[in-house]
Each structure stands twice: as structure tokens, then as C-alpha cells.
Amino acid sequence: MNPAHHADRLIRKLETLAALSDEEKEALGSLPMSVKVFGADQDIVREGDCPVECCLVLEGMVFRYLMLDDGRRQIMGFYIPGDIPDLQSLHIKIMDHSVGTLVTTIVGLIPHQSLNNLNARYPRIANALWRDTIVDAAMFRLWMVGLGRKSAHERIAHLFCELLMRFKAVGIAKDALTCEFPMTQTELGDALGLSTVHVNRVVQDLRADGLINLRGSSLHINDWERLQQRAKFNPTYLHLEGRGAAE
Structure with a gap:
């Protein structure tokens, strides 16, 4: 990615939550940011860390998770380009969870002090970031x-619907019904409380019903209305009232 466009991911994301002036976009574009590449299955920040910077996902995909003492893992969210999955670290000293990569991922590391200074100078940006934590x-x-x-079918169908809407909102869906989907069935099981065998069975059912196609790391939704109904999916909770609502 061209360094000049690093902040574009964040601007695009915040514009799904609030209108930004040219001055505010310029201020976001001037944030100091060190770019780092992480391989697949690597931790960006770990439970117990005391970070001094936030990570903005530029390319790739990450997840938030906790590990139990016996090695079992609960994934609590997936994050795409434009997201800051550890934004809470601005206001908590010690991380109480970890953030890791699904695939090779490029992140922009933004110092806490720079974000705090930006929030103090531009209340509307601070409000947009606060709104992001609410979402x-x-x-x-x-x-x-x-x-x-x-049910397992509803959980998996709901995740498919949510991810497509989020990718579309920030303008990085492959097309109107296709987005990246690099998760393995094990990772889906860790996120949704299902065994790998159960995940496989549900995905095959959704395929057989003509609702989805999963090819490699790409998800295509064949019938959006029926998948929404199967998932009992209502997108209101995503609060896409800015640019993302129109798209």
C-alpha cells in the first residue's frame, strides 16, 4: 500500500459513522504511523501487555480472543481494514485480551499520545472514535x-451477513455480494462455540440450499434475502448512518 494512503483506511471507516470535514481528514492523514507486517497466526498485542500505541488494520484481517488455561480459545470478534481492534487501549493500562492475525496482515501503529492530542483538537473525530467503540x-x-x-445455522449465517455489510461499508468488498473470508472452520468454531465438524456440516447445508459459495478465502452470497432470513439478521446494530448506509 502506498504510504500516502495509510490514513485513508481510517478515514473511510470513520466516515461510515460521522461526516468529516476536509480539515479533519487532513488531521487524520497527518497522524504519525509506523507500518508493520505480521505473518498469519501471529499476535499483534497480547493479554497482559501495556501498549503505548493502537493498531490500525491496513490490509489483511485480525481477531480478538482469549485463551483459557487449558488451551481452549474463544474468538470474540473479527476486524477488517479500517478497524482499530485495540482502540480500548487508549483508556485501559493493561490488555485483558489478545489480538492476532488470521492471514498476513499489514497494520499501522499509531502512538496513543498522538491519538489523544488529535481527539483534544477535533471533538468530532473523538466522537466518531467513541461511536466506533459503541458499535x-x-x-x-x-x-x-x-x-x-x-442455532448453529443462524450463527454462521449471521456472521456471513455482518462481514459482507462491513466490507461494503468501507468500500473493500469484491462486489455487491462478495467479500474476503479467510477464516478456517476451526476459527469459525472458536468464534461461534461449535465443533469443526458442526461448522463443516452447517456450511455444507448453506451451500446445498443455494445461499452461499465459499471458494478459497472468498465468500459469495447467492441469495441475500434468504440468508438474512435464515440468520435473523437486522443490520441496525451496525449503525451505518454515514457513507456505509447509502452503500
């Missing part, structure tokens, strides 16, 4: 409902 919390609530009350 993140809304996704957690839906995740909890899925784990507690939805």
Missing part, C-alpha cells in the same frame, strides 16, 4: 445472543 459493543451483544440463543 463494537453492539457487535458483542449480538455475538452473545448468537452464542446463547441462536
